[in-house]
Amino acid sequence: MPSNRRKFLRNLSIGAGALGFSLPSFAKVKNSNETFLELQESLPQTFNMCGYAAPKLDAVHIGIVGLGMRGSDAVERLSYIEGVEITALCDKYADRVGKAQQTLEKMGRPKAKEYSGDEGYKALCQSKDVDLVYTCTPWHLHAPISLLAMKSGKHAATEVNAGLSIDECWQLVETSEQTKKHCMMLENCCYDFFELLTLNMARNGLLGEIVHAEGAYIHDLTKDYLFNKNAYADMWRLKENAKRNGNLYPTHGLGPIAQCMNINRGDKMDHLVSMSTNDFTLGNLAKEMAAKDDFFQPYAGKNYRGNMNNTIIRTNKGKTMLLQHDVSTLRPYSRIHLISGTKGIAQKYPAPERIALEHKWMKEDELKQLKEKYTLPIVKHIGEIAKEVGGHGGMDFIMDWRLMDCLRNGLPLDMDVYDAASWSSIIALSEQSVKAKSKTMDIPDFTRGAWKTNKPVNLTLEGGGTTQVRTVQKTGN
Numbered sequence: 294m295p296s297n298r299r300k301f302l303r304n305l306s307i308g309a310g311a312l313g314f315s316l317p318s319f320a321k322v323k324n325s326n327e328t329f330l331e332l333q334e335s336l337p338q339t340f341n342m343c344g345y346a347a348p349k350l351d352a353v354h355i356g357i358v359g360l361g362m363r364g365s366d367a368v369e370r371l372s373y374i375e376g377v378e379i380t381a382l383c384d385k386y387a388d389r390v391g392k393a394q395q396t397l398e399k400m401g402r403p404k405a406k407e408y409s410g411d412e413g414y415k416a417l418c419q420s421k422d423v424d425l426v427y428t429c430t431p432w433h434l435h436a437p438i439s440l441l442a443m444k445s446g447k448h449a450a451t452e453v454n455a456g457l458s459i460d461e462c463w464q465l466v467e468t469s470e471q472t473k474k475h476c477m478m479l480e481n482c483c484y485d486f487f488e489l490l491t492l493n494m495a496r497n498g499l500l501g502e503i504v505h506a507e508g509a510y511i512h513d514l515t516k517d518y519l520f521n522k523n524a525y526a527d528m529w530r531l532k533e534n535a536k537r538n539g540n541l542y543p544t545h546g547l548g549p550i551a552q553c554m555n556i557n558r559g560d561k562m563d564h565l566v567s568m569s570t571n572d573f574t575l576g577n578l579a580k581e582m583a584a585k586d587d588f589f590q591p592y593a594g595k596n597y598r599g600n601m602n603n604t605i606i607r608t609n610k611g612k613t614m615l616l617q618h619d620v621s622t623l624r625p626y627s628r629i630h631l632i633s634g635t636k637g638i639a640q641k642y643p644a645p646e647r648i649a650l651e652h653k654w655m656k657e658d659e660l661k662q663l664k665e666k667y668t669l670p671i672v673k674h675i676g677e678i679a680k681e682v683g684g685h686g687g688m689d690f691i692m693d694w695r696l697m698d699c700l701r702n703g704l705p706l707d708m709d710v711y712d713a714a715s716w717s718s719i720i721a722l723s724e725q726s727v728k729a730k731s732k733t734m735d736i737p738d739f740t741r742g743a744w745k746t747n748k749p750v751n752l753t754l755e756g757g758g759t760t761q762v763r764t765v766q767k768t769g770n
Contacts, residue, residue: 333463334738339470342709343557343740343747347448347475349703356381356423356447358414358438360389361526363452364429368393370690371427372400373682374697375761380422383408385526400765414438418445425450425700427479431529436461443474450477450696453544455713458721459737462714466739469710477696477706478713480548481684482628484691486672487646488549491632491639493667493752495553499650501636503554508546509617509629509642515574519620520582520589528592535595538569539723540602540618544716546628547616548708553632554612557711558747562614562736565606565719567726569599574621597621604723606736609744616719670754671695678762698760707750714739 355371357364357379364384371377379402382393387409394404408417414434418426418441426442428435428451436456439449449469455478456462469476482488495503518524519531533541556562575597583593600622606614617629627642637650647654648663655663668676675694679687699706715736722734740747 334741336741338741338743339467340473341740341743341747342469342473342475343711343743344705345473345475345709346703346705347473347700350424350700351376353377353697353700354380354422354424355427356383356417356420356425357393357427357429358383358417359428359430359434359452360384360393361429362524365389365393365396366684366689367427367429367693368396369400370682370684370693371697372397372402373690373763373765374694375763376701377697378403379405381406381408381417381420383413383417385409385411385413415441418442418447423447428452431526432457432533433529436465439476440464440468443468443472443476446472446474448475448477448700450475450479451713452479454478454542454717454720456717459718462718462721462737462739466710466714475700475706476710476713477708478544478548478716479692479696480544480708480712480716481689481692482545483548483552483708484695485549485686485688486676487639487641488630488688489669489672490664490667491630492549492553492750493669494639494648494663495632495634496749496752497667499637499667500632500634500639503612503632503634505613505615505631505633506550506554507615507617507629507631507633508543508548508550509619509627510542510545511617511619511624511627511629513623513626514620515578519575520578522588531592534575534598534620535592537720537724538596538598538602539567539721539725539727540604540616540719541598542618542620543604543616543719543723546630547614547716547719548712549628549630550614550632551712551716552750554608554614555749556608557709557715557740557744558749559744560608560610560612561738561740561744562606562715563609564733564735565604565722565726566731566733567602567604567723568731569602569727572597572599572621574600599727602723602727604719604726606719669752670758671752674754674758675762682762694760694762698757701760702757704757705751711739711744 382390382405384390390407390409425448428438435451439451442449456465465476494500554560579592582589600619602618604616630641632639639648648660675691679690682690684690726732726734
């Protein structure tokens, strides 16, 4: 830690034992959101991870932590990528590790080291056989695992969200800068085909100056997921909905529109206001389920989050973003994905995908021509293969392949720790705003001013595109 940073902290009379790799004590010393931001953002940036190219890894050795729904799928997807070896597998439950080993065998891959139990991830993070820790656990473990991975000399990739508190987000930033290890949030929606298309259109000025964007996570998770004993281990996601009231899952909608608006790379999110409805379904459903099954008794009588949360963000340059979150009412799935500029608009939900450059939507043949012109090189290069491998229509595989190709070629990542922190910070800030009757909340500048000169995401495959995809003759069932 630089001497000026140590001196600043010492002058605040914060004990040396609280420092470590990060600054978790600030939130405890100062209660005010404004003071907290002032203290953190006044410190100089240790090292700018935006645009940072880590040394090349000829082969990427991956340790996967969390082998439930997302992690088990990741094992198979990553097994298709050449120059990648899954060397370690970890889950709280040993039987899940065993099933993942079977997947590796089916894919013709070597057996990985096994870790299990509540703290099995600690040994995995410290293993010498791992270059990248890929985390697919319940939310509350994302930041702790990523922090330990980076402190142990590993790159970190974590499912969304990267952190649940402003404190955790700052810790991730500080640790990534100090270790010069990547911390990427696995925001797969940034790699969906239409989202990539609109990113390229926005970059090329087709829609003019982007002035407003909208994103969402609207997905009815009630009976099939939240109240399904066999879905989320230990009912962790239902518990999250019982202890938080705000936008619990902002990044699927936020990530793609933030890239279109060059957030952290020419503009930044400045402040937000957030408002939630009351809960009209989860509490009633918990009561109903508990009456039929004693298993659900602990979940009855809880104060669940409101059905719909609306969060409005204003950027430093005076643009706006609307985020919505609803996982408990009967609505068709939607991420909205709306990009509105001075010359046009693009929108994905409700289907079909639509673009307008005048006061009416383009006809199908016009839209087809536009898509052909603005489809990005990464989609042309790997898109059809991604559709075959799968994962939300292929976007999961594009994300995995791109991450591995960047690590193997020593390229900067498309999403860095500042994206992980700023996008994830909306959770805690929306909670605070809702609790305070929609009070305005300042959004931290995790780049500490570097957003003014950071370069936008590179949309080419320059220097990369060399990683191959295996043809796999699967064995067994």
